[in-house]
Amino acid sequence: MKKSLLLWALLGGTVPFAASLIIAGCGGSGGPLKPPDTGGNGGGTSSAFLQLLPAAQKDATYVGSDICRTCHETGASGAPVVDYAKWEATRHSQLGIGCEQCHGPGSVHAAGPSDENILSYPNLARSEVCAQCHGPMASDFHSSPHAEVVEDVVGSATPSKTCLRCHSAPFRADYVDAPLLEGKTADEVDAAIQALSADKVAAFAAASKESASCVNCHSAMRDTPYLSWGTGKQYHLLREETLLDTSALAAGTPVKTYSTINQMCGACHNNRGGGSNDATLTSSTVRPTFHHGPQFPMLMGVGGCEEGGSPPPVRTTAHASAPGQCVRCHMPDAKHTMVVNFDKSCAPCHTPGDAAARYAIRGAIEARLVALLTRLQNWSKATFGDPDLWNYTSYIPTGKTAPNQSLIPIQVKRARHNYYFVLYDKSYGVHNSTYTRYLLDLANANLDAIGVSRAAPSRLSAAQVKAILSEELRKAREYVRRETE
Template sequence: MLVRQGLSYMIGLALLLGLSATGSATVSATASATVSATKASPAWVDESNCKSCHQQADQQWRNSHHAKALTPANNDHKLPLGELKATEQPAWLIGYEPLQQVLIANPDGRLQAHHLAFATEQQTWFDLYPEVADNPDHPLHWRQPVHLANTQCLSCHVSNYQTQYQPKTDTFASSWQQLGVGCQSCHGPAGNHQADGGGFELSLAASDQQLQVCAQCHSRRNELLPFQPNVGVHQQFLISPLRADLYEVDGKILDEVFEYGSFVQSRMHQAGVTCSDCHNPHSGELRAPANAVCSQCHNPAGTPKLIADTPRTIDFNKLQGQAFASPAHHFHPADSAGAQCVNCHMPGRVYMGNDLRHDHSFSSPNPAQALALEHSDACLGCHQDKPAAEVVAAFARWYPDAEPRDGGYAQALYRAREGLPGAAEGLLKQLQAGQQPAIRHAALLAELGHYPSLAAQQQVAAGLTHPDAWVRRAAIEVAPALFNPAWLMPQLSKLLADPELAVRMTAVEQLLAQDYPFKAAAEGAALAEYSELQQHHLGTAQGHYNQSLVAATLGFEAQVQHDLQAALQRNGHYIPALIGLAQWLEKSDTKAAQQLLVSAQQQQGEAAEIAFALALMLIRQGEMAAGLEQLQQTVALAPDNAHYSYVLAIALYDNGQHEAAMDRLRTALAQAPQQRHLRLALWQYSNDINERERLMEQLRQLNPFDPLINSPARY
């Protein structure tokens, strides 16, 4: 039955793509153009021939981190690999400085990134995950799929990487053209160039095109397609937005997000500065040492003297002539740490144990704002030995006219995320002004779901047709919180034909979440495109899980279960597939469904998502007491999750525990005052007129445009 159902499923997809049942004839133009390579694509070539014409570039590159991004573990590096070889066979070393991680080769072609890394400066081994080193079943243990280099790492450490997952045997035959990040990783395949000496298909002369190439790896992103030259990042990747768990509220890096997301927020980027204006693209080193790289532009004369190989179109109209590399500007002794531009304007964070990476938003210190908005600050970070008030006073004395240089962005975002008075007005003011970089505009738009109003709807509706993909993606994701499905679904359907792949796929996922039927031909083509993209990810649990969503939409029930089980075979800890399979089984075998979640909970006891899914299942099956117990456990595991607290409160109230329900809402609301549904639930449940008036007044201060302000009886 499963085989027959699978055949029907494939025929259904073929029909969506515009294929006949035999696989011939008319492929959808959109899907084909996106997923398939260009007809006359140049060939990838042996890069050892490049040096015959490009000797200087080759010599610079050979000593770079790019060249040494992946090297054989043959101990030419003189790493003390003995303790590893006793139990595992090191195959490759990933990275060069300040640390190298060992890839262990398995017979099935899997390359696993070992938890031990080598600190090159200290010449010592250290453990990246010491808390799980002795627990091979833990999701973060090096043997688990999260550390599978074939799908997680290698595409940014070699040229022309091909995953080559073999689904029939669950093995990998991964391959690449060149070890390390070579010429063609940035310039594209060189077959035509090598044949006639002409230019590449991909020109890096334009600032934005160069940035797009660097962003392929220097960004936090999910890969949609393997590297394709001549297409932008939104045609290949889902770049992570400025989420609170990834970036600080002022835009500086927080989690391991690399450089792109911070840089595109910067005034440098807005003026046309790009990567190679500061970095030699072949050696990776700075164009000039220390402050000299900054004084190319930021000098007393205000006259730019760029060292870059290619002339740039940079807007220097706002460039100020000033002696920035002077105690008169930075108020620190010359040659001290405080005199270095990078320490004040590009503060860094340490990742992977010892890897210092600098923020690229080129922010200016502001210790008073940092304390008020709870973000890091260069001054406070360096002078931790001094009281914060003393640092703030010194800064105010040195820079009495200093103002935040972001136009109020950080303050507006902070108020919105913290649920402070003026939150909605601050967001709308920023969005209506339209002065922020697109990635920041998207971050502001994403918060509007907590602050519904006609003006918020207008901003999100405009965002759906915004010229920038960042904003369109954000609008797609926040829109369900503000619009009814009757209006929204047709608008999202239009975006299935968006020119950017990332936007189309975001629209598909949002429509899948809304159980949209995808009946029109163009809609079916987009769904088929989404399904075809998952073929690139069948070595991961996520790829199979996404396929299950498509199968469910098409009505192929056996295929849904097959895909969910395949996802768990790739990664038994993948929570969306665990919950999805349990919910699917619940339709026919409630006992098996419940047992699946119980077993998962025993293995991943700290996963609140599993406890929550089990709680809802128990309640659906009429086991209210057991369900409430699981909801209590869920909230204990994730006390900051407002949705879990909300559901627990509703369940308590429906079970007659009214005071307990309201206490839960009060506690959750104190932790997350931006969560409108908590406030309205408490307002509805409370019999205390003073509390109800106070809640409505708080709502008015947060969002005076809320439709319930003038007609609370509608709730």
């Protein structure tokens, strides 16, 4: 789903989509009660799934998993080896979910094995495969941002191997998640990715329809050691849901490390090795040193600029140590919309009333962030005669010339780092109110040190403040898009 289609999905577009996934075997239920019928005529499979099959597979018939096993258990004729014993131990196998429920009918492939006559990556990673049985969960998923792609990444003339590790569901599934599950090291994963041809990378980018899909969080093929934090049950999770170790969030961490963090959401929602000391802020002036989703570092109280003041006395809140961390709040009742709900996400730690009251912190942080933006603009206006020239060079509006960055005091560089760190986290204090306040306090203290006057108390309404921050995020995305053109 393209980003422009998200509103359509939220307004009801998922209804006909979900209807196409209602199948005879599972009835679109939340769990695999019965596998789709593979009796030879394809009955029970969804139309959305059938559309994923390669042309050479369209007329194939079902032959059963035992036929697949003759080659894939031993690797005969160069077939990828599958550990059937691990598959047989899964709930999928016990319910009769075989190879062809996910890979499609295999008669043509069995007669002449080829990547062109069996459903494999990249389309194998599409959520429509799992939606044959997990209908309501798939409907939830399709109203979430994970069901989108960032067009600037996957539509680039030269797609980046680094970016696709988190912005392409099939690329990550095939080249990161699956190898890690098989026991490959981060070095081995990275080496294999670096060896990919430009054409291969471009093909995966072109086939990417979702940034993250079911198979980026769950394995269909084996049980894993990562049990659900809430129930202790086996949901084939690919990573831990809770991680307190922040070593992989350190400045200078390479992509092979930060893209394989063993935390379900933190493997992508991190600062991606961005530094924040004075030397880094002096040398890195084109754009912020971190990426657009530093939610996990914010949760853990690391990644902001702490120069020019004392370290934070307390880095985290109870949200960081709560079992489940991100999924505890963003997936109440296993909802895959990722939307937080006061009644369920915040319980039992907070009553709905208490949660709503604490949420007011967000409004205060938003107002403080706009006040910091105003101070930066005022400094720029006083120094350069233009309110926009405080920013990173690639963030300067078209038609304006960025000043020599040596003219930007280090105090301003520290403040703008923290401004964007809080802005890009997008929780405005909910993830970590303690660290968010600390970063804003320190940013303001740095501006105080060079005589930048404090902005007058804002008379903007809450709606106006939100509109300003939404526009700031939109402009930041536009700056990135401009760089990729």
